[in-house]
Each structure stands twice: as structure tokens, then as C-alpha cells.
Amino acid sequence: MPEHPTLATAAGARHVFYLRCAAPEGWRASLLVRLEPCEPGVERVELVLERDEPAPPPACALTFTHPSVDIHACWTPGAGFYKGVRMDWSPPFESKATSQAPVVCLHAYSGENRLTFASDEVLAPSRLRAGVREETGEFQCEVALFDAPSPVAQRYAMTLRVDTRLRPYHEALRDVARWWAGQPGNTPLPVPPAGREPMYSTWYSFHQDFTAAQLEAEAARARELGCAAIIVDDGWQTDDANRGYAWCGDWEVSPARIPDMRAHVARVQAIGLRYLLWYSVPFIGIHAKNHARFAGKCLYHIDRLHASVLDPRFPEVREFLINTWETAVREWGLDGLKLDFVDRFDPAQTKIHAAVDGRDIADVMVAVDRLLSEATDRLRALRPDILIEFRQTYVGPRMRRYGNLLRANDCPNDSLRNRVSVLDIRLLCDTTAAHADMLMWHPDDPVESAALQLLNVLFAVPQISVRLDRVPPAHLAMLRHWLGFWREWREVLLDGELRPTHPETHYPVVSASLERRHVVVWHDDAVATITEEPTVLAMVNGTRADRVVFELATPPLEGTLRVYDCLGRIVAEERSIFVAGIHRLAVPPAGLALITP
Numbered sequence: 357m358p359e360h361p362t363l364a365t366a367a368g369a370r371h372v373f374y375l376r377c378a379a380p381e382g383w384r385a386s387l388l389v390r391l392e393p394c395e396p397g398v399e400r401v402e403l404v405l406e407r408d409e410p411a412p413p414p415a416c417a418l419t420f421t422h423p424s425v426d427i428h429a430c431w432t433p434g435a436g437f438y439k440g441v442r443m444d445w446s447p448p449f450e451s452k453a454t455s456q457a458p459v460v461c462l463h464a465y466s467g468e469n470r471l472t473f474a475s476d477e478v479l480a481p482s483r484l485r486a487g488v489r490e491e492t493g494e495f496q497c498e499v500a501l502f503d504a505p506s507p508v509a510q511r512y513a514m515t516l517r518v519d520t521r522l523r524p525y526h527e528a529l530r531d532v533a534r535w536w537a538g539q540p541g542n543t544p545l546p547v548p549p550a551g552r553e554p555m556y557s558t559w560y561s562f563h564q565d566f567t568a569a570q571l572e573a574e575a576a577r578a579r580e581l582g583c584a585a586i587i588v589d590d591g592w593q594t595d596d597a598n599r600g601y602a603w604c605g606d607w608e609v610s611p612a613r614i615p616d617m618r619a620h621v622a623r624v625q626a627i628g629l630r631y632l633l634w635y636s637v638p639f640i641g642i643h644a645k646n647h648a649r650f651a652g653k654c655l656y657h658i659d660r661l662h663a664s665v666l667d668p669r670f671p672e673v674r675e676f677l678i679n680t681w682e683t684a685v686r687e688w689g690l691d692g693l694k695l696d697f698v699d700r701f702d703p704a705q706t707k708i709h710a711a712v713d714g715r716d717i718a719d720v721m722v723a724v725d726r727l728l729s730e731a732t733d734r735l736r737a738l739r740p741d742i743l744i745e746f747r748q749t750y751v752g753p754r755m756r757r758y759g760n761l762l763r764a765n766d767c768p769n770d771s772l773r774n775r776v777s778v779l780d781i782r783l784l785c786d787t788t789a790a791h792a793d794m795l796m797w798h799p800d801d802p803v804e805s806a807a808l809q810l811l812n813v814l815f816a817v818p819q820i821s822v823r824l825d826r827v828p829p830a831h832l833a834m835l836r837h838w839l840g841f842w843r844e845w846r847e848v849l850l851d852g853e854l855r856p857t858h859p860e861t862h863y864p865v866v867s868a869s870l871e872r873r874h875v876v877v878w879h880d881d882a883v884a885t886i887t888e889e890p891t892v893l894a895m896v897n898g899t900r901a902d903r904v905v906f907e908l909a910t911p912p913l914e915g916t917l918r919v920y921d922c923l924g925r926i927v928a929e930e931r932s933i934f935v936a937g938i939h940r941l942a943v944p945p946a947g948l949a950l951i952t953p
Contacts, residue, residue, distance in 0.1 A: 363416070368399045370422075370520060375403060377416040382407045387418075397521035403514045410508040417500040418516055422462070422486075424493050427470045429860035430486060431461040431525060433780060434749055437773075439860045444487035444496040452481040453721050454699045457752035457784055459532050460486045462495065463525040467857060472519040472528040475499050476539055478753045479721050480506070481703060504704050507718035526783055526856060533786045536753035541725075544756040544788050545732060548741035550630045550691070551761050551789045552817060552850060553584030554839055560768055560796040560821035564591030564599070567613055568620040575624045577824040581832065582839040585630035587694050587745070587819070592617075592633065602662035604636045605644030607680050617688045630691035632743055633684060637677065638700045639663040646676075655720070656705040665700050668723035669715035678731045685738050692743025693735070695759065698724065699750045728758040745791065751781050756788045763791040764816070769798075771812040772862060775879060778816035779856045779863050789850070794821030803830040804900060807922040807946035810838050811898035814877055815849050815856075815866060818842065830923065834946075837924030841948065845894060848873050878904050883938065885909055893951040897943040904949070907938045915951045922946035 364375040366387035375385050384406050392398040403418055429439050433456045434449055451458040459474035475482060483500040499516060517535060519528050536542050556578035558566060575586050594603035595610050609617045621631045640647050640654065641663045653673055654664040666673045684690055703720035717723040735742050746755050748765035755762065762785050764777035774793050781790040792813035797806040799822075806827075810818055818839070824832065842849065852870035856863045864880035874890035879898045884906045886893070893913065897904050912935045919928040921944040928942070932951070943949045 360416075364403075366401065368401070368518070371399070371420040371518065373401050373418060373420045373516075375416060375418055377414045379414050381414065382409070382411065383414055385416075395519075395521070397519060399518040401516040401518065403512075403516070405512040407510055410510050412506050412508055413502045413512055415500070415502050417498045418514075419496065419498040420518075421489075421492075421494040421496055422471050422520075424488055424495055425470070426464045427462045427495070428465045429463055431463065431529070431783075431859050432484070433457045433459065433752065433784060435780075436776060437862065442485075442487045444485075444489045446485065446487045448483035448485035448498070448500060450481055450483050451475075451478075451752065452703075453479045453725060453752065453754040454701060454750040455752070456749055457536075458482055458484055458499065459529065459784070460484055460497070461525050461529055462486060465858075465860075467525050467859075469519065469521060469523050469525045469528040471495070471497075472525070472532065473497060473499075474517045474532045474535070476515045476517070476536065477501070478536060478539075478542065479725055480719070481721070524855070525859070526854065529783045530786060533753065533784045537756065537786065542753050542757055544786070545744070545758065545760040547760040547787065547789045548743060550584055550741070551743050552846065554582055554817065554842065555585040555587055555632075555791070555819045556583045556629070557587040557589060557794040557819045557821040558591070559587075559589040560794050561823045562589075562591065564594065564597040566591060568615065572620070572623050572627070574824055575627050575629050578820065579628045581820070581824070581835050582843060583629065583820060585632060585691065585743070586624060587632040587634065589634040589694065590636070600641075600662050601636055601639045602641040602643045604663060605640035605646045605650075607635065607684070621689050625689070625691075630743065631689075632692035632694055632745065633688075633690055634694040634696060635681065636663075636696045637698050638665045638668075639697060640666055650676075653714075655702065658700075665702070665705070667706070667715070667720075668701060668727045669717045669720060671716050672714075674723070674727045674730065677727060678734055681731060682734055682738060685735060685742065691739070691741075692745070692761075694745045696747060698728070698746065725754070732758045748777055748781065751785065753784070756785065759788075761789050761791050761817075763819070764793040764813075767793050768796050769809070771809045774809070775812035776862050778813050779859070779866065782815060782854060783856070790816040792816045792818050794819045796821050797831075799827050799831070801831075803828075803834050804922050804945040806831055807834050807838060808898060808900070810835070810842075811877065811896060811946055812879065814842060814875075814896065814898075815854060815868065817850070833923045837920075837922070840924070841894075845873070845875055848875050876906070881905075883907055889913075890951075891953060895941065895943065895949040895951075897945060897947045897949075900945045902944060903940055903942050905938065905940050908934050908936050910936065912936070913951060915953050918950045918952075919943055920948040920950070 360376040364385040364387040368389035388402045461472040486497045657664045744759035745761040746759040751762040767773035795809045848870045852868035865884045867876040872891040875894040877896040917932040
């Protein structure tokens with residue numbers, strides 16, 4: 357934000373913090389820095405804004421500087437492929453309940469944390485930035501608040517957590533996630549066991565064109581491969597298969613596709629799969645019967661999607677949505693819901709910031725919080741083990757309160773983006789299940805290449821979305837092998853100590869360990885350093901090369917070495933001893949080397 361008068365200043369152990377406001381006009385501010393006695397190197401800056409009479413809070417920013425010493429990368433929740441250093445004139449990123457998360461991590465090439473700062477404002481919009489100022493070589497860090505007009509208030513409080521401890525960047529981010537989870541309103545939703553099992557999704561395989569019989573046949577094939585649930589995506593509620601959302605909003609089953617939804621769900625469940633159903637939460641399409649019913653109760657219209665976005669500040673809008681989902685779960689026997697597009701509830705799209713004309717809540721994000729909180733509570737009253745999926749970018753700390761499956765954003769056939777996305781989610785989701793985007797590939801793809809779609813997301817729950825009746829037998833054998841490996845190693849992959857190296861170069865080597873079981877996955881021609889003393893070591897060649905290279909920094913590792921190709925066939929087996937040092941091990945493309953006692 358532009359330079360504005362300083363309203364408050366506070367000095368901590370390493371930083372001086374400034375609160376700058378555009379037009380305070382009666383607002384009083386205080387800043388207090390607290391040092392964490394049990395966490396040396398962690399400061400907490402408490403900001404309070406107050407005034408005598410209610411008024412919209414002023415645009416303001418909490419700022420501080422940090423020297424750029426051995427800092428070469430910047431991790432933020434939505435940075436994607438570019439995690440390099442930014443300038444102080446680079447645009448900030450926005451965080452709110454339904455998009456991103458308010459945290460920035462600056463780290464060295466070694467992956468060691470240099471500065472991680474995070475705000476506890478996880479509901480309302482804020483803008484964060486850390487960029488180098490050319491004149492000084494310092495990072496200018498800020499959290500900007502109230503950039504857009506906001507509802508009136510008399511008091512506002514926010515805490516900024518600043519961590520400069522010299523520790524792995526992923527541990528600094530994990531501590532932020534646990535800090536958020538411990539705050540009122542952010543308690544994560546429990547994850548049922550089914551949320552940690554491979555799933556089959558209909559989106560890439562069928563899109564909007566399917567019948568109940570087709571889904572049931574595919575469900576049987578998915579179950580045989582090891583999937584535990586099916587997610588039926590867009591298409592069940594419309595005869596139209598031309599994409600778009602013009603027919604969303606009535607949520608009535610298309611009889612041409614699924615003549616009897618309850619019976620269809622029951623047949624899939626009898627196969628052994630849970631059943632999740634897709635809803636585009638905020639959309640009322642122009643062809644929906646409910647479009648006229650909610651005229652004047654929408655935030656805005658999206659021409660290219662042929663749909664409007666409902667305004668959750670109306671109590672009847674919230675009740676309509678919650679009742680729709682409740683009825684579906686109760687009457688159709690659903691196991692879960694895929695709730696899509698909640699990031700389209702955008703407070704920046706409305707100029708009305710008061711509870712007027714039937715709205716009982718002034719703030720859009722507060723209304724979204726009410727909608728999703730009540731929906732979660734009422735759905736869990738119906739089914740305590742309900743599965744609720746949200747999709748990137750709405751995977752932040754508040755979303756963990758409403759949902760228990762956080763999925764990577766759509767990236768069809770893009771294994772690199774899928775890997776980056778799921779690891780970005782993993783770094784902040786802690787105990788919530790991280791799911792990969794649905795896996796798809798061309799039937800003519802070499803099986804070693806198709807396998808990379810799965811190997812790039814081993815540290816998340818995989819979702820399969822290819823037509824299992826149309827891919828070659830080798831592809832099915834590959835899926836059976838690698839899904840079997842994933843299930844056997846699930847606790848290590850999902851719950852182990854995760855070490856994703858070099859986020860600035862897309863996590864080329866990722867490892868995890870749990871109870872002396874250690875797995876390492878290569879995604880690039882790199883040397884992996886193994887510092888654990890594992891009882892069992894799994895080395896996954898997530899590349900098209902024919903070998904992996906690792907440095908053993910432990911006492912000698914002795915055991916039976918078995919090498920598998922991507923179909924699970926043993927290609928080598930011998931008794932081996934690996935001493936400390938660098939080793940080159942022949943492993944087929946998309947293959948596995950397993951060392952056991």
C-alpha cells in the first residue's frame with residue numbers, strides 16, 4: 357500500500373513494527389510485541405484498533421523489515437511454480453477464509469528457515485507481501501488490512517506470528533498450521549478412514565456424459581484396483597453435456613442419467629465404495645428454476661459461466677443450500693459431498709456492506725463462515741463420518757474447520773503441477789487429508805510415463821480419473837501395483853515426517869519416515885541424502901531415467917535388495933550392503949527399490 361502516516365510503533369527482539377493507516381479518523385491503535393519464552397526466536401505482535409463509535413475500519417498495513425541475508429526463495433501458499441525472491445513493488449497476494457492462507461516463508465537454498473510470518477486473520481481478506489527493496493537489500497514485509505470497504509466496527513484485533521528460528525522451512529510452516537488450528541473457530545474436522553483411501557473421480561473420465569450403469573461398472577473396476585470411494589462430479593443434475601453452469605441451482609437428478617438415485621447409490625455402496633456427490637455451491641444458472649426465486653439475492657453474475665453467485669448474507673440463501681445438501685445425504689444415503697467454487701463468494705464484488713434488505717449479516721466472509729459452519733454441523737449430525745472435499749485455493753486454516761479432504765487444483769495430465777500443488781497443501785494441512793488432483797493420461801501413453809502421474813502425488817491421497825475399461829492391461833497392472841504400494845506405505849506417506857526439498861525447484865526429492873520406515877522419491881536427476889537409519893527403505897524412481905543416486909550418511913545399511921519395474925515385477929534381487937557415501941543404483945523408470953532386513 358502507499359506510504360501513510362504511522363499510527364503505532366513497537367520494537368521486538370529483531371524487528372521494529374509499524375502500523376500505517378490511510379485515514380485513522382478517530383481510530384486508536386496499539387501494538388504489543390511478545391516473545392515466546394518456550395520458543396526462542398518467535399515473536400507475536402498484537403494489533404488492536406478501537407474507536408468510540410462504529411465506523412468502517414481504515415485501510416492500514418502492519419509492516420517491518422528484515423535483512424536479506426542467505427535468503428534465496430519465498431514460499432507462499434499460492435506461489436505455484438515461482439517461489440523465488442520478489443521485489444517490494446511486486447503485487448501482494450490476497451488471503452481470506454476461502455482462498456490461500458496468510459503466511460510467508462523466506463528460506464535459504466538449504467531449506468533452512470530465515471523468516472516465516474503469519475497472521476491469525478484467517479477469515480477476512482488481507483494482503484501479504486515480502487519483497488526486497490533495491491536501495492537497502494532488505495525485505496519489506498507487510499500485512500495489509502481493509503483495502504476494500506468493510507462493515508462498521510468499534511474494535512479489531514489481529515496477531516502476527518514472526519519466526520526466525522534456524523530450522524527446516526517445512527517445520528516452520530507446520531508450526532504455523534498448528535498455531536492456526538489451536539485458535540477458536542479453526543478446530544479441524546476429523547478425517548474418517550475413508551478419507552485416507554484412494555478414490556475414483558468421474559470428472560476427467562466422463563465429464564458430464566454418463567449413466568448410472570456406466571458408473572456402477574466403473575465403480576466395480578475401481579474397487580478391484582483398490583479404490584474405496586467414488587466421486588460423481590458435474591453432470592448428474594443435467595441432461596446438458598456442454599460444460600458451463602447454466603443448469604446448476606435446482607439440484608434435481610437427471611432421470612436420463614440416473615433414474616433412481618437412492619438405488620444407484622446403494623448399488624455402488626454394495627460394491628464396496630463410498631459415494632460422494634458434487635455441488636457447485638454458489639452458482640444459480642440462468643436456466644435453473646431457482647434463478648427467478650433468488651433474483652436480487654446474488655452477489656454478481658458471471659456471463660461466461662451463465663450463472664450468478666448467491667449472496668450468503670441472506671438467511672434464506674444459506675438455508676436453501678444447507679437444506680439441499682442435508683436432503684441429499686439423508687434421502688440418497690450419500691457418504692460425502694464435493695463442495696466446489698466456494699472461492700466465488702467474493703466480498704470485493706459487492707458494494708453493500710450493511711445488514712439491509714433482508715440480509716442478516718453485513719460481512720460476506722462472516723456469512724460464508726456461518727453457511728459452511730452450520731452446514732458442517734448439520735451434516736455431521738446426520739452422518740458423523742461425512743466426507744467433505746474442498747479444492748485449491750480454498751484449502752486454508754479456516755477451510756479445515758468445514759471440510760476434511762483438501763484437493764489440488766485442476767491440472768489434467770500435468771504431473772508436475774499436481775506434485776507442486778499437493779506438497780504446497782501438505783505443508784499447511786497437517787492432519788487434514790491432502791488429495792491429489794484427479795489422475796488422467798492418454799491410453800497410448802507408455803506405461804512408464806503414465807505411472808509418473810501417480811508417482812508425483814505419492815504423498816497425497818490419489819484420485820483416479822481414467823476410463824478403466826479403455827486403458828491397456830499394462831496400465832491396469834501399473835495402477836494395481838502402485839496403489840498396492842501406496843496402501844502398504846500409507847502411514848509413512850501421509851503421517852510420516854515429511855521432507856520436501858527445494859520448493860523453489862519444484863520439490864525434486866521428497867522423503868518421509870515413520871518408525872524407522874523410510875521412503876524417498878526422486879522426481880529429478882538429483883542426489884538424495886539419507887540421514888535416517890531405516891529398518892526398511894523404499895526408493896521410488898519417479899523419473900524416466902534408469903537409476904537413482906543417493907548419499908548414505910548413516911552406518912552401513914544391510915539387507916535384501918529387491919528392484920521392481922513399474923508393473924511390480926521383480927527385475928533384481930540380492931543381498932546387499934551399502935556403506936556411507938554415494939551410490940548409484942539401477943532402478944527401471946517409474947520403478948522401485950526396496951531394502952528390507
